[in-house]
Amino acid sequence: MNTSYDVKLGEIQHRSDRKTMAYIARWTVGRKAKSKSFRTKALAASFLSDLRQATKAGEAFDVTTGLPLSMLAAKAPEGPTFLEFAQTYVASRWRTSAARTRETDVYGLLSLVPALVADLPRRPTDSDLREVLRTHLLLPENRRAVLPGTLVPVRTWLEKASLPLADLANPRVTRSALDAISVTFTGKDAAANTVRRKREVLHHLLELAVEHKELPANPLHAKWVPPKVAGAIDPRTVVNPEQARALLAAIPAVGRTRGGRLHAMFACMYYAALRPEEAAALRRQNCDLPEEGWGLLTVEKAQPQANKRWTNSGETHDSRGLKHRAKDDTREIPIPPVLVAILRAHIDRYGVADDGHLFRTSKGGPFSSSAYSGVWQKARRAAFTAEQVASPLAARPYDLRHAAVSLWLNAGVPATEVAKRAGHGVDVLLKVYAKCIEGQRTPANSKISEALEE
Incomplete structure (x- = not known):
């Protein structure tokens, strides 16, 4: 030396x-x-x-x-580098995680791994480092893409430069990790929800390191105040029943057949408060649709969309159990006659797939999120004024679900029943929709006035 x-x-x-x-x-x-x-x-x-x-x-x-x-x-203690343990972390969670969870884990590590490196010469660009991590190093070996020759030196540099995992016990290194998850890939301040999700990834990784006895304790237990996250739904996004009906009426006119095929799917999000991935997974056998009166949906699966590299099937959509539920759990949702009629009309016009799925493209495949989001935006422009289009009002299809739950709560349906139908816990329901519950101010003021007069 x-x-x-x-x-x-x-x-x-x-x-x-x-x-x-x-x-x-x-x-x-x-x-x-x-x-x-x-x-x-x-x-x-x-x-x-x-x-x-x-x-x-x-x-x-x-x-x-x-x-x-x-x-x-x-700089050269025994034990794995941060990159090596990040690979262990991803592998340990892969089998039991949903595709979107796998994607979230890797997304958080795309900020952390490039930040926790030694200052070696010829550092590659951050975009090349993220590309190698996303498509190769942070995937199981049987899913890794073959690296182009130009990216092989990037992988070599990253494997050599990655700091020892044990360095995270140093508060200065831990702070640099927290700094890395607090900004976007372009260097701007990251949204509070993004910081929270990435910090959860780092926290879980370090908890696993403690379990594997690679660290004596989780260094994130030291005091650090993350950005505040707005947990409640913004009431400005919630449409009233008249606006919801106008939006649903505008959907069939979008495109040659796409809007017509999606009309009933959007109606399920509003009248039954289904998540988009739950509506996408709905099959004929899940629907009790009587000729008169209320019907019933038995929701048992979700079909979220993710990149093929994250799914078990290798397709863009995986069939999964319901969110926050046991693997084979189901959820029953009574549906009003208006939705029963819409679903019956949809089945009469478009039929069902061989496996019973209701909503599919003209070629028989599932709708991509970009496809139904595009239809949604065109329907907004047709149904709303220019001022409303520029506002947060029903900006996403998911906001139909928020409108449904808000409507039920404001109609006086007990929170326990709303939570059961929407697939929430009661405490989460009231926290998330607290700002959307209306009509309580006047009665509350009256009760306070009566108390003051006693």
């Missing part, structure tokens, strides 16, 4: 052209310039302080890496 005591510490440079890793600590060892990039000035200053302490202690510095020998020794 080539070492030197000729060490000169420089200043911290701020690169305004960089959106991330914008603070650069500079120093020289044996007259060779060295640098290391950080997300914040405080991290860069802390690093230079460590180097300064090493020079005061009379330590030799490695000319190749620019680090004092004590830091080099600390």
Whole structure:
């Protein structure tokens, strides 16, 4: 090892052209310039302080890496790198996780793995690092894409540069991980929900590391205040019954056949409060549709959409059990005569698939989320004023479900029954829809006035 005591510490440079890793600590060892990039000035200053302490202690510095020998020794503990343990984490959850959960896990790691690396020469671009992780390194081996020749050096660099998992016990490294999940891939502040989901991924990974005895304790238990998440539904998104009917009436006119085939599916989201993936999985055998009166839907499956790399079937849609329910659990939802009539008309016109599925394209396949979202946006423009189109009102098909649940609560249906039909817990239901429950202010004011007059 080539070492030197000729060490000169420089200043911290701020690169305004960089959106991330914008603070650069500079120093020289044996007259060779060295640098290391950080997300914040405080991290860069802390690093230079460590180097300064090493020079005061009379330590030799490695000319190749620019680090004092004590830091080099600390950089090579026994145990896996963060990348290696991230692969273990993904593999441990793959079999029991839904496709969207797998995607969420990897999405969180796309921010974390590139941030937890050593400052080795010839760092690839962040987009190339994410591409290698997304399509290769963070997938089970039997699902990995063959890397193009241009990306093989990216994989090699990442495997070499990934920090030891044990480094997460250092508060400075943990802070850099939290900084990484707090910004988007373009360097902007991430939404609170995004930060929360990515932090959950990091937390679960570190809990697994503690279980595997790779870490003595979860370092995220230290105090850190995440951004506040708005858990309640925005009442501005909720349509009233007249607006909902106008939207549903506009759908059949969209496209040559697509709107007509989707009309009943959207109606299920509004009149039965189905999630889009539940409506997509609905089959004829799930529907009791009498000629008169109320009918009944027995919801037993969901058919969420995800990229093929995440699904068990290798298709874009997987058949899954219901959200927040046991594997074979079902949910019964009484449906009003208006929805019964819509479903009967849909079946009469379009029939059902061989396996009983109600909603499918003219070619027999499931509708993609982009397809039904496109129909929805055209229906909004046809049914709403320009001002309403520009507002959050029913901005997504999912908002039909919110409108249904809000309508039931405001109609006085007990929260326990609403929760049963919607597939929520009562506590979650009241928390999520608290701002959408109307008509209680006047009675409440009256009760307070009566109490004040006593």
